[in-house]
Ligand SMILES: Nc1nc2c(ncn2[C@@H]2O[C@H](COP(=O)(O)OP(=O)(O)OP(=O)(O)O)[C@@H](O)[C@H]2O)c(=O)[nH]1
């Protein structure tokens with residue numbers, strides 16, 4: 001690790017703005033800041049953690065670059081645990097580049113994405129769930145993702161993990177008593193009692209593990225596949241909901257070939273809409289591949305939006321689409337309401353469509369607001385209502401760690417109800433504990449840290 005060096009980066013986004021913040025962290029942070037920045041008046045006395053006004057100068061030329069504020073935050077009670085200096089300058093891209101170059105000339109290294117947060121983690125200022133929550137907070141696109149990341153930042157997930165680990169420690173203590181005193185006549189909790197404790201713990205690990213389905217929807221958004229036979233207006237509907245001409249629309253059936261994905265914000269949630277190729281029997285190779293992808297997208301989506309053409313009689317392809325939608329969540333759209341009507345919602349229900357059907361017209365926009373509202377209600381159902389009341393996990397990393405914990409607990413339980421010696425069961429319990437600890441990062445490795453912190457922006 002290169003924790004000895006001093007890093008520098010702009011903590012604010014590239015581009016013009018009122019203020020930009022150049023942040024330094026490391027043993028030389030304060031010294032470098034004091035070389036570049038000079039306070040005005042007062043004999044130059046600086047109080048830590050206070051903003052002071054001064055000037056940034058280029059020592060080589062003696063020229064003043066900017067009038068800027070500076071704050072010095074000595075470690076270890078700082079964001080990174082190291083000495084930190086922040087220069088709050090005017091937000092011009094050229095100015096920021098010049099200041100970064102001056103800091104680099106004084107010995108600072110330009111930081112990698114997420115390097116400040118990584119140092120905060122390595123110095124014990126935050127755990128991994130908090131680091132992930134910071135990244136999620138920055139990425140949040142709606143109230144549900146924001147509430148979730150704030151709860152996680154406040155330690156909700158870390159607390160849950162810690163309480164599970166305490167239960168594991170208790171189980172381990174019982175096992176150790178068995179190991180130490182198995183030869184003696186002492187009133188020990190029976191193997192059955194330990195097994196009962198393991199079962200109880202398994203239930204809470206499993207509940208948290210299962211919350212991933214909802215957590216993923218909150219963090220990444222739900223996926224909705226727009227499906228239907230060719231020419232019913234799928235791409236027109238995508239464009240209408242997005243408010244842009246994202247997909248090509250023509251009168252020719254079979255226009256859309258590949259999947260078209262685009263994200264849209266709906267009230268508190270975000271939704272990924274996937275437009276697909278019209279489903280029909282086709283002998284044309286490109287179209288056939290597209291239809292295969294459409295079917296796969298339908299399978300993988302959290303919800304479906306089957307589209308039907310109200311101006312045409314029901315065809316075999318519509319029945320195929322109804323079949324794809326059987327038992328799934330979503331809303332069906334009966335499109336082209338502006339044309340003379342050949343079919344109604346009742347016809348689709350009689351053919352076995354189980355979803356609510358909405359009358360729609362992509363040409364005029366009729367039904368758009370009802371469609372948005374219906375989508376929000378479906379997503380709410382998928383996300384399990386308002387977050388904040390119940391902790392959910394939002395990342396594959398958490399889910400995998402809980403899966404490994406469950407595997408170890410299952411092995412321990414099997415051993416306990418069988419005749420496995422307590423020493424061996426204790427190994428499984430230790431494994432479960434280690435897997436749980438990887439969530440907060442008490443046990444971690446470089447690869448895991450690289451993956452987590454790579455996602456961060458530079459200067460964070
Ligand atoms: N009258 C009328 N025409 C519509 C409506 N919605 C779409 N269309 C027309 O129907 C034709 C097909 O629309 P698309 O959006 O390309 O249909 P699609 O389902 O994506 O078709 P494929 O990509 O070929 O599967 C275009 O000419 C649209 O302008 C509608 O509500 N009313």
Ligand SMILES: [Mg+2]
Pocket residue numbers: 234235236247248255256275276277278
């Ligand atoms: Mg299309």
